Amino acid sequence: EPEVTQTPSHQVTQMGQEVILRCVPISNHLYFYWYRQILGQKVEFLVSFYNNEISEKSEIFDDQFSVERPDGSNFTLKIRSTKLEDSAMYFCASSDQGQGVKLFFGSGTQLSVL
Amino acid sequence: KQEVTQIPAALSVPEGENLVLNCSFTDSAIYNLQWFRQDPGKGLTSLLLIQSSQREQTSGRLNASLDKSSGRSTLYIAASQPGDSATYLCAVCYNTDKLIFGTGTRLQVFP
Numbered sequence: 001e002p003e004v005t006q007t008p009s010h011q012v013t014q015m016g017q018e019v020i021l022r023c024v025p026i027s028n029h030l031y032f033y034w035y036r037q038i039l040g041q042k043v044e045f046l047v048s049f050y051n052n053e054i055s056e057k058s059e060i061f062d063d064q065f066s067v068e069r070p071d072g073s074n075f076t077l078k079i080r081s082t083k084l085e086d087s088a089m090y091f092c093a094s095s096d097q098g099q100g101v102k103l104f105f106g107s108g109t110q111l112s113v114l
Numbered sequence: 115k116q117e118v119t120q121i122p123a124a125l126s127v128p129e130g131e132n133l134v135l136n137c138s139f140t141d142s143a144i145y146n147l148q149w150f151r152q153d154p155g156k157g158l159t160s161l162l163l164i165q166s167s168q169r170e171q172t173s174g175r176l177n178a179s180l181d182k183s184s185g186r187s188t189l190y191i192a193a194s195q196p197g198d199s200a201t202y203l204c205a206v207c208y209n210t211d212k213l214i215f216g217t218g219t220r221l222q223v224f225p
Contacts, residue, residue, distance in 0.1 A: 004157070033211070043158070043203065045212035056211040091157055099207055100146055100165065105157035 002026040006092050006106035013082055014114055021077045021109045023092030032075045033093040033103065034067065036060075043091070049075065050098070082113045116141045118206050120216035127223055133191040135219045137204030142185045145209040149178050149189050152201040152218065161202075162189070194223045 005024045013019050025032050034046040047057040049067050066078045075094075079086055089110050093103045117140045127133060137147070146165045150158040162171045162178040164187065170179040177190040191198060201220045205213040 006157075031211075035213075042217055043205075043213075043215040045214070048211035058212065093158075099209065099211065100163075102148065102160040102163050103158075103213070104160070105150075107155070107157040 002104075004092055004094055004104050004106035006090075006109050008109060009107070010110045010112070012112045012114065015084055016081050019079050019082055019111065021079075021090050021092075021111070023075045023077070023106055024073050025075055025092065025094030026096075026104055027073070029094035029096050029104070031095045031098055032067075032069070033095075034077045035091045035093060035105075036088040037091065037108075038085075038088045046077070046090075079111075082111075084113050087111055087113045116206070116208060116214055118204055118214050118216035120202075120204055120219050122219055123217065124220040125222070127194060127221075129195060129223055129225050131194050131223075133194055133221070135189040135191070135202050135204075135221070137187040137189070137216055139185045139187075139206045139214075141208065142182050143208065144182060145207045147178075147180055147187050147207070148205045148213065149176075149187075150203040150205060152203055158203065191221075194221075196223050196225055198223050 007022045032049040037043045047061045048055045064080045068076050089108045091108045092106045119138050121136050148163045149161045164171050164180045175192040180187045199222050201218045203218045204216040
């Protein structure tokens with residue numbers, strides 16, 4: 001069964017450093033998402049992406065965050081200058097249509113900012 | 115504010131029991147509702163998706179119901195098994211791209 005893959009599974013970085021989290025969505029999917037889950041808290045929406053542009057973003061997704069689909073298969077989340085509070089599990093998701101269909105999630109990247 | 119709440123927060127039951135997990139949402143104008151399963155160290159797996167016009171969805175031993183007017187959904191698990199042990203998340207969509215998640219119910223089924 002097709003799946004969303006995320007790399008790396010764990011990322012440790014120093015505060016102020018840039019990180020790039022990578023995702024390979026399911027190949028025929030057109031809608032892409034990033035969510036995050038801080039330890040012990042709810043899963044939170046960050047951003048959605050369709051047709052090579054951001055379609056929606058949350059208040060969490062400030063200027064420190066950016067997303068990109070650099071080629072036909074990868075979807076990346078960049079955090080320019082990491083803060084301690086960016087430590088979380090980051091999930092990538094994709095779907096073949098917009099709203100109203102199931103989302104397929106990757107297994108996540110655990111980001112630890114020291 | 116649109117919020118999603120799940121009760122109980124944790125549940126531990128012997129194998130074979132039928133279970134009901136609850137989800138409530140403050141704004142009843144939902145577009146759809148999904149139930150997910152989350153295993154430790156793994157991603158979220160969508161179990162059932164209910165559109166706002168539907169009352170229930172079934173998949174195997176799982177049945178999800180939706181009462182939009184009262185802002186509630188339930189996930190019914192029949193004949194629970196140890197392999198059902200996981201965290202179950204409810205997520206609501208309000209005609210935007212984002213899902214609003216509940217805090218989850220951590221389920222343990224022991225043999």
